[in-house]
Amino acid sequence: MDSHCLRAASSAALASGPAFDTLLDTLRQRARSGEFDRQRHISADVIDAFKAHGVYRALVPKRFGGLECSPGEFCQMVERVSHADGSAGWVASFGMSPVYLAALPLETITALYNANPDTVFAGGIFPPQPAEVVTGGFRVNGRWKYSSGSMGADIVGVGIAPRNGDKLDLPRLAVLPQRSARIEATWDTVGLLGTGSHDLVVENVVVGEEWTFVRGGKPNLDEPFFRYPSLSFATQVLSVVGLGVARAALDELAGMASGRISVTGAPALAERPLAQVDVARAEAALRSARAFFYESIDAAWQHVLAGDPVPPEAVNLLRLSSTHATRVAAEVARSAQMLSGMTGIYNDSPLARCVNDAQVVTQHAFMGDVTYQNAGAMFFGKAPLPGYL
Numbered sequence: 001m002d003s004h005c006l007r008a009a010s011s012a013a014l015a016s017g018p019a020f021d022t023l024l025d026t027l028r029q030r031a032r033s034g035e036f037d038r039q040r041h042i043s044a045d046v047i048d049a050f051k052a053h054g055v056y057r058a059l060v061p062k063r064f065g066g067l068e069c070s071p072g073e074f075c076q077m078v079e080r081v082s083h084a085d086g087s088a089g090w091v092a093s094f095g096m097s098p099v100y101l102a103a104l105p106l107e108t109i110t111a112l113y114n115a116n117p118d119t120v121f122a123g124g125i126f127p128p129q130p131a132e133v134v135t136g137g138f139r140v141n142g143r144w145k146y147s148s149g150s151m152g153a154d155i156v157g158v159g160i161a162p163r164n165g166d167k168l169d170l171p172r173l174a175v176l177p178q179r180s181a182r183i184e185a186t187w188d189t190v191g192l193l194g195t196g197s198h199d200l201v202v203e204n205v206v207v208g209e210e211w212t213f214v215r216g217g218k219p220n221l222d223e224p225f226f227r228y229p230s231l232s233f234a235t236q237v238l239s240v241v242g243l244g245v246a247r248a249a250l251d252e253l254a255g256m257a258s259g260r261i262s263v264t265g266a267p268a269l270a271e272r273p274l275a276q277v278d279v280a281r282a283e284a285a286l287r288s289a290r291a292f293f294y295e296s297i298d299a300a301w302q303h304v305l306a307g308d309p310v311p312p313e314a315v316n317l318l319r320l321s322s323t324h325a326t327r328v329a330a331e332v333a334r335s336a337q338m339l340s341g342m343t344g345i346y347n348d349s350p351l352a353r354c355v356n357d358a359q360v361v362t363q364h365a366f367m368g369d370v371t372y373q374n375a376g377a378m379f380f381g382k383a384p385l386p387g388y389l
Contacts, residue, residue: 014069015053015077023049024084031085032350036194040187042091047152050092051118055081059098061223064113066098071228072297075240082244083251086357087194089244091149093237097121099230100157100173102219108210109220112155122153122178124200125215128171131160137208138162140174145186148197153178158202159215171215174207181205191356227304229389232318235366236297239322242329242361243293246286249336249354253279256340275339282335289321289328296321315389316378323371326362333358 027046036042050056058074060066069077074096082089101109101121112119124144132139144158157175161168182201187193219226257270269275296317303310333354337344344351361367374384 014058014067014073015055015080020053023053024080027081027084027088031088031194031353032348034348036085036087037353040185040193040198041151041196042088042149042194044152046088047091047120050095051120055092056095056097056120057117058095059225060113060117061098061221064110065117066113068223068225070301071225071233071236072294072301075236075294075297078237079240079244079247082241083248084244085194086241086245086248086354086361087192089241090192090195090238091152093241094120094122094149096233096237097123098221098225099219099233101175102221102226103173103213103215103217104175104220105210105213106220116154119155120149120153121155121157121175122147122150123157123173124150125157125159125173128159128161128168128215130168131162131172131174133162133164134206137206137210138172138174138212140176140202140205140207142202143184144200144202146197147183147200148195150178150181150183150198150200151196156181156200158200160212172212173215175211176202176205176207189360191353191358191360224304227310228300229310229315229318231387231389232300232315232322235319235322236293238361238364239326239329239367240293242326242358243286243290245354245358245361246329246332246336249333249351249358250279250282250286252350252354253336253339256343269339269341278335278339282332285328286332289325292317292321293325312378312389316375316384319371319388320375323367326358326364326367330355330358330362 030036054067055077057066058069058077060068062068078089078093081092100123101112124147126144129140129142129144138160140158140160142158147156150156154177155175156178157173158181159171160174161171180202182203184199184201186199187195187197257268266272296314300310300314300318303314337351337355340351343349346352370385374388377384
């Protein structure tokens with residue numbers, strides 16, 4: 001099946017239509033009210049709505065009741081949600097969890113998704129905590145940070161390093177019911193507050209070996225999606241949040257520009273030549289970064305559909321376009337705020353929230369300057385650092 005047919009087969013079922021548009025409008029209103037920021041997590045009814053619209057089964061294989069969408073389709077969905085609210089988009093992005101869970105034993109995957117193809121997964125991967133090897137599995141104890149979306153998750157994953165005498169074996173991910181972990185509300189940040197990226201604490205829980213896998217292990221599913229570069233995709237679903245947030249910032253600016261009169265008596269924002277120049281530059285920068293982002297996805301996906309390995313050069317563009325998108329998005333959101341004058345600095349301003357959310361995306365480890373170093377090395381025909389590709 002070519003990419004066009006694959007899109008046609010699944011896009012109608014994923015987060016589309018008037019009902020989804022209504023959900024996004026509601027999300028936007030609730031975000032503006034400060035609901036998600038105040039409680040520091042996305043409300044349970046929103047997670048249920050995401051399930052109903054296929055967000056969490058989007059990448060699940062059809063044989064388990066999933067939609068089997070393409071990477072590009074999934075990212076476009078996350079971008080739309082992020083346009084309504086960055087935190088909601090970030091939480092929706094964890095519909096990419098089949099990327100991780102595909103490394104579980106096939107019997108476990110089958111049982112998991114046959115029971116519920118809308119299973120919501122959240123992970124607290126770092127740092128890997130030593131785990132005692134016991135009969136049939138591992139005794140898990142520890143604390144893990146940055147478990148985005150854990151408040152609404154059905155299952156959670158935590159990083160462990162099994163003890164082997166005085167040594168530690170390869171890091172694994174242990175998957176357990178969310179109720180077996182304790183969530184400690186430590187997430188108090190300048191942006192993306194609603195992601196609920198709190199700490200996970202697990203105390204003396206035995207996890208069967210069949211519910212663990214070596215981190216970075218090969219997937220045990222053979223659908224085309226599982227041949228797409230997994231680390232790149234884990235990066236893309238987060239960086240696309242920035243694109244949605246930046247577009248929201250420009251839309252907010254456009255909505256206020258014509259009617260806003262300066263307290264100094266200056267012309268309305270839309271009438272100022274320098275403002276017109278700046279917003280045009282921001283528009284061009286955002287559209288260019290977005291085009292590079294999706295062009296890179298489509299090129300890699302064509303290799304997958306043809307049954308070919310995705311070449312290193314294409315993987316490099318996936319990584320580079322993702323980091324580039326986050327940086328441009330943050331700059332665009334900040335430009336919109338600057339053009340808004342004092343209006344955009346209030347805590348209840350959507351522009352202020354857009355700026356803070358976009359800046360937090362750039363801080364993720366996947367988006368660091370080392371991406372540029374590795375991409376530049378490959379440009380000159382040099383090998384990138386281990387783990388980049």
